[in-house]
Amino acid sequence: MRRYAAMDYDTYEDLQGLWADLEAALALVLTHPAQVGNFEAKVLQLDAWLQELLAHDRDAGLYLMYQLASSSHTGYSAAHALVCATLSHILADTYHLPPQERDALVRAALTMNIGMTQLQDQLALQRERPSAAQQEAIRMHPVEGRRLLERMQITNGLWLDVVTLHHINIPPQLPLLQQQAAERLARLLATVDRYAAMISPRRSRAGRSVAESVHVITGPSSQLYQKAGDALLHSVGMYPPGVFIALNDETTAVVLRRTQQPHQPQIAKLLDARKLPFAQPQILLLTQEPQLRITHSLSSSEVRPFLDTQSLLHLGALMTNSTPTFQQITQTPGQA
Numbered sequence: 001m002r003r004y005a006a007m008d009y010d011t012y013e014d015l016q017g018l019w020a021d022l023e024a025a026l027a028l029v030l031t032h033p034a035q036v037g038n039f040e041a042k043v044l045q046l047d048a049w050l051q052e053l054l055a056h057d058r059d060a061g062l063y064l065m066y067q068l069a070s071s072s073h074t075g076y077s078a079a080h081a082l083v084c085a086t087l088s089h090i091l092a093d094t095y096h097l098p099p100q101e102r103d104a105l106v107r108a109a110l111t112m113n114i115g116m117t118q119l120q121d122q123l124a125l126q127r128e129r130p131s132a133a134q135q136e137a138i139r140m141h142p143v144e145g146r147r148l149l150e151r152m153q154i155t156n157g158l159w160l161d162v163v164t165l166h167h168i169n170i171p172p173q174l175p176l177l178q179q180q181a182a183e184r185l186a187r188l189l190a191t192v193d194r195y196a197a198m199i200s201p202r203r204s205r206a207g208r209s210v211a212e213s214v215h216v217i218t219g220p221s222s223q224l225y226q227k228a229g230d231a232l233l234h235s236v237g238m239y240p241p242g243v244f245i246a247l248n249d250e251t252t253a254v255v256l257r258r259t260q261q262p263h264q265p266q267i268a269k270l271l272d273a274r275k276l277p278f279a280q281p282q283i284l285l286l287t288q289e290p291q292l293r294i295t296h297s298l299s300s301s302e303v304r305p306f307l308d309t310q311s312l313l314h315l316g317a318l319m320t321n322s323t324p325t326f327q328q329i330t331q332t333p334g335q336a
Contacts (some may be wrong), residue, residue: 149163
């Protein structure tokens with residue numbers, strides 16, 4: 001069992017701050033697009049910012065992304081868009097998409113719900129089912145999003161088409177990689193969209209566990225998306241960094257890093273069998289602990305109430321302590 005005596009809190013807080021700043025900047029773009037000078041350049045800057053954060057350490061990026069998805073206070077729409085863009089970037093790498101397709105996919109992920117940003121934030125907070133007017137706005141938001149993007153001088157046809165099609169529900173006629181680019185990317189984005197919506201909490205329900213989300217994107221209904229869910233699972237892992245898990249000794253942990261064994265990541269034990277916090281998170285590699293196994297993933301709402309701020313800070317520092325390259329980030333990514 002590995003323990004860290006000295007934590008680099010400053011590095012973690014800097015990194016956490018960069019992700020939070022990225023989310024806040026995206027929220028401004030999505031909420032007030034008409035007030036953003038040179039809208040397209042701003043979206044491209046946000047994309048470059050995201051790429052730079054992920055390039056330094058993908059597992060640390062996933063860790064922060066999953067934690068953000070379960071605890072964001074900026075607004076559901078921006079947090080959801082950032083999660084979708086992060087997963088889209090990783091999925092594009094998995095499929096070895098050409099740069100123009102990767103760019104269209106990620107930028108569509110950032111902006112796909114711009115036609116209903118405020119409504120999406122409102123829906124995340126309300127407990128009742130959407131009204132008839134809200135349901136119509138939801139149905140029309142891909143088309144409205146395209147219209148708004150066109151007003152913002154977006155002329156990239158593939159980006160616009162993917163936004164328009166991202167709720168695609170037409171059965172495919174061809175295998176995924178043989179489809180036209182817009183249809184293929186729309187199915188990838190639809191998969192990411194459904195997965196991210198499942199793991200994110202709303203007022204009407206807690207965020208679902210990753211296992212539940214995985215079932216949705218890889219179950220029988222996923223045929224519409226031509227195994228894109230399986231590719232996403234392969235990309236981020238069954239138990240991605242940042243996900244809370246239960247172990248067979250009844251303790252609770254969080255995943256820190258993936259390994260070559262998808263069911264045996266590096267973890268940090270947080271709570272004992274009585275759901276009391278350990279004095280310090282206990283770091284282990286499940287590949288070296290044959291007596292331990294993951295029984296299931298947990299939603300954030302099942303774990304966070306037992307953790308204090310110091311525990312979460314300590315945990316984040318553990319994640320970035322082995323990532324010295326993050327200490328080199330001294331300016332806002334995307335502005336070098």
